[in-house]
Amino acid sequence: MPKPTREMKIVVSKDGSYQVSGHVPLSMQIIEPNEQGLSWDWKEAKSFKADETYDLCRCGNSKNKPFCDGSHLKAKFDGTETATRRPYVRQAEVFDGSTLLLSDAEELCAFARFCDPGGKIWGLMDQTDDPEVRKLVIREANHCPAGRLVLHDKKTGEEIEHKLPPSIGVVEDPAMGCSGPLWVRGGIRIESANGTPYEARNRVTLCRCGASVNKPFCNGSHASIRFRDGLVEFVRLKKSE
Ligand code: SF4
Numbered sequence: 001m002p003k004p005t006r007e008m009k010i011v012v013s014k015d016g017s018y019q020v021s022g023h024v025p026l027s028m029q030i031i032e033p034n035e036q037g038l039s040w041d042w043k044e045a046k047s048f049k050a051d052e053t054y055d056l057c058r059c060g061n062s063k064n065k066p067f068c069d070g071s072h073l074k075a076k077f078d079g080t081e082t083a084t085r086r087p088y089v090r091q092a093e094v095f096d097g098s099t100l101l102l103s104d105a106e107e108l109c110a111f112a113r114f115c116d117p118g119g120k121i122w123g124l125m126d127q128t129d130d131p132e133v134r135k136l137v138i139r140e141a142n143h144c145p146a147g148r149l150v151l152h153d154k155k156t157g158e159e160i161e162h163k164l165p166p167s168i169g170v171v172e173d174p175a176m177g178c179s180g181p182l183w184v185r186g187g188i189r190i191e192s193a194n195g196t197p198y199e200a201r202n203r204v205t206l207c208r209c210g211a212s213v214n215k216p217f218c219n220g221s222h223a224s225i226r227f228r229d230g231l232v233e234f235v236r237l238k239k240s241e
Pocket residue numbers: 108109110111112113114115116140143144145146147148149
């Protein structure tokens with residue numbers, strides 16, 4: 001799996017955009033539900049032209065989403081970074097399962113709901129000596145875009161992490177009738193407006209609706225405000241609305 005190049009970087013600008021550099025690939029990533037309507041897979045729907053540098057909207061107001069058009073100035077966007085700089089392991093609680101350990105940093109949840117099929121992932125941990133359940137749990141944790149959930153094998157202590165190619169996904173959630181965060185994959189560096197780096201991780205989600213209280217990370221608020229970027233025709237999966 002390719003690693004991020006030295007040039008690949010995302011800078012969180014003060015009360016402004018995400019400044020992306022290093023030709024980072026950018027595509028639309030759609031959350032696909034299973035037959036029960038629960039989040040099951042990712043579908044890449046479209047690629048955007050990824051120049052050497054580009055600016056992505058962070059306030060939710062751009063008329064040219066996912067790119068920034070300067071609307072944060074008119075909106076007087078308060079993009080204050082409130083997220084902790086503690087590394088993931090110091091944020092996470094650990095759940096002990098029969099063959100796996102599940103680390104969980106709840107604050108990072110992007111409400112993508114991949115942890116739901118088959119029963120919530122936490123409730124499945126005690127059944128991971130069943131190979132089918134273990135497979136499902138590994139799938140669910142690795143589909144979690146936010147990196148809230150991380151697994152370790154209990155016997156070997158090894159992290160079970162499917163390495164992702166360095167890239168950014170513009171998340172769409174048709175089942176929820178909203179657009180989601182920016183899914184930053186493959187360990188791309190993210191730097192605060194004051195120059196300090198966040199921990200580089202395989203999976204993180206950055207807020208692009210402007211409403212997260214854990215900026216720059218997504219905390220699922222896009223679902224409660226029904227943030228829409230207008231990039232896809234939303235399929236109504238729920239009858240009532
Ligand atoms: S972001 Fe991760 S933890 Fe949150 S609902 Fe989705 S899969 Fe579950």
